[in-house]
Amino acid sequence: MKIFSAEQMRAWDAYTIRHEPVLSIDLMERAAGRCADWLLAHFGQETGFMVFCGMGNNGGDGLAIARMLLAAGRRAGVVILESRRQGSPDFLENLKRLQAASGAIFLLAAGDAIPDVPAGAVVVDALFGTGLNTPLSGHAARLVEHLNGLPNTRVAIDLPSGLFADRSAVGNPVLLATHTLTFAAPKLGLLLQENAPFTGEVHILDIGLSPAFESATETRFQLATATLVKSRFRPRNRFAHKGNFGHAYLAAGSLGKMGAALMAATACLRGGAGLLSCHVPRCGVGILQTALPEAMALPDPDETRLTTLPGETSRYNCAGIGPGIGTSTQTAAMLRSCLAKFQVPFVLDADALNLLAKDESLMSLLPAGSILTPHPKEFDRLFGAHDSDFDRIETALAAAERLQSVVLLKGHHTFIASPTGSGYFNTTGNAGMAKGGSGDVLTGLLTALLAQGYGAEDAALVGVWLHGKAGDLAVERQSYESLLPGDLVARLGAAFRQLYP
Numbered sequence: 001m002k003i004f005s006a007e008q009m010r011a012w013d014a015y016t017i018r019h020e021p022v023l024s025i026d027l028m029e030r031a032a033g034r035c036a037d038w039l040l041a042h043f044g045q046e047t048g049f050m051v052f053c054g055m056g057n058n059g060g061d062g063l064a065i066a067r068m069l070l071a072a073g074r075r076a077g078v079v080i081l082e083s084r085r086q087g088s089p090d091f092l093e094n095l096k097r098l099q100a101a102s103g104a105i106f107l108l109a110a111g112d113a114i115p116d117v118p119a120g121a122v123v124v125d126a127l128f129g130t131g132l133n134t135p136l137s138g139h140a141a142r143l144v145e146h147l148n149g150l151p152n153t154r155v156a157i158d159l160p161s162g163l164f165a166d167r168s169a170v171g172n173p174v175l176l177a178t179h180t181l182t183f184a185a186p187k188l189g190l191l192l193q194e195n196a197p198f199t200g201e202v203h204i205l206d207i208g209l210s211p212a213f214e215s216a217t218e219t220r221f222q223l224a225t226a227t228l229v230k231s232r233f234r235p236r237n238r239f240a241h242k243g244n245f246g247h248a249y250l251a252a253g254s255l256g257k258m259g260a261a262l263m264a265a266t267a268c269l270r271g272g273a274g275l276l277s278c279h280v281p282r283c284g285v286g287i288l289q290t291a292l293p294e295a296m297a298l299p300d301p302d303e304t305r306l307t308t309l310p311g312e313t314s315r316y317n318c319a320g321i322g323p324g325i326g327t328s329t330q331t332a333a334m335l336r337s338c339l340a341k342f343q344v345p346f347v348l349d350a351d352a353l354n355l356l357a358k359d360e361s362l363m364s365l366l367p368a369g370s371i372l373t374p375h376p377k378e379f380d381r382l383f384g385a386h387d388s389d390f391d392r393i394e395t396a397l398a399a400a401e402r403l404q405s406v407v408l409l410k411g412h413h414t415f416i417a418s419p420t421g422s423g424y425f426n427t428t429g430n431a432g433m434a435k436g437g438s439g440d441v442l443t444g445l446l447t448a449l450l451a452q453g454y455g456a457e458d459a460a461l462v463g464v465w466l467h468g469k470a471g472d473l474a475v476e477r478q479s480y481e482s483l484l485p486g487d488l489v490a491r492l493g494a495a496f497r498q499l500y501p
């Protein structure tokens, strides 16, 4: 699913109006109808609503929604935030229609006391949508902050007011929505981690905009939906043997951190690698061989950490490095010789990324077709401090192009920056996965996919999606609190099955 900018959304609306054809006011009626249906289905008969409207088309939506709620026999009050500008034509038409339906309307001018919102009423935020062009200030900011202080549920129409579709609103007044009902396509601002507190749960409502425009329009960003991921998934050939699925090299673990190595190694084998050789410190050999007899051990000469590249390097077709390796100078030297000697795609995670951040010259050794998997803190250590996730995704895309590799930005919707310039947001996963070890599972899984011959972009799309899906399936048998990274590994099989044709 494509992610449209505010400008593209306007063009998509305009194209639909011209080519369907449909009057702009009727398109608004359709959009409002979908929102009213959602509200009626979501909140019981006894629930009342207070709809706060601006004077642009977002406000027009709000007026139409209020009229529809009243027609369905619900209690609905309307507050219009007065502005110096005249209302948009569709706002004004909907004002007439609401007045004809005898809706109660309160006009809120600067300095007026904000009307009380009844306890239990749902606040509908139709103040500003994609047309907002500067941060909220004055009485608009005051109203939003007041609404944020109420205990009531808040449902934002299209965007939480104050949020921008395409740039950061960090530090600005923004409505804290419980739910956001957004039209036709997700907006970039709704997907970024920094905006998660504002958007609440995001629901995309189909308002019947032109499919022709959608397929003909290029976008920089897309959602990695099940459909997209299925198109990149490679079902196995029935006549295959272990030699078809690659031989992965995984460097992981140190004294006290063999769990990280085990989680990555198990995920690598459950992820379908044909063979796995796991380079571990001496202290970890017994642990690995006992807990995961399917993996081969490559013992490092050092007892507690990785220091020396194993002799034979030509048999592997990919390398995963990072989980639990620590950041000692000996391990840094090992990473350097790995990058210099192995001419295969890498997955670098955790301490491998921290080592890269400490020594920029390592980055230039990274073979094309690799995958870096930082979370935001590791990302900033690698690429410098950033003020916002909008800036981070631009940096990730630039780095992906420079390195000819995939750069992930892990988060609620993990971002996948491809060297082709495309960016994808993952759609699976949940808060239960925010636990030490989840990243190790992802590293192992991505390594497995590279071993099986996936290119970096496909491996990242399929691997990140599977990792999140395994988490979603695992949480059904657990809870967000109790979920363990090992549960993700246990549900990987069920997650793979969801991609089968």
Ligand SMILES: NC(=O)C1=CN([C@@H]2O[C@H](COP(=O)(O)OP(=O)(O)OC[C@H]3O[C@@H](n4cnc5c(N)ncnc54)[C@H](O)[C@@H]3O)[C@@H](O)[C@H]2O)[C@@H](O)CC1
Pocket: 010, 013, 014, 024, 027, 028, 031, 054, 055, 056, 057, 058, 059, 061, 083, 085, 088, 127, 128, 129, 130, 131, 132, 133, 134, 135, 136, 137, 140, 157, 158, 159, 183
């Ligand atoms: N045909 C269409 O174009 C459709 C548009 N729809 C709705 O229309 C919205 C976009 O409408 P608009 O482009 O009219 O814009 P909005 O209604 O989002 O807001 C723009 C209004 O706010 C004012 N404004 C902008 N920044 C401000 C600020 N910082 N402080 C105070 N006032 C400010 C503008 O002058 C304008 O009056 C979408 O988000 C969606 O809700 C939907 O009805 C679907 C169809």
Ligand SMILES: [K+]
Pocket: 058, 125, 126, 127, 128, 129, 156, 157, 158, 159, 160, 161
């Ligand atoms: K809004």
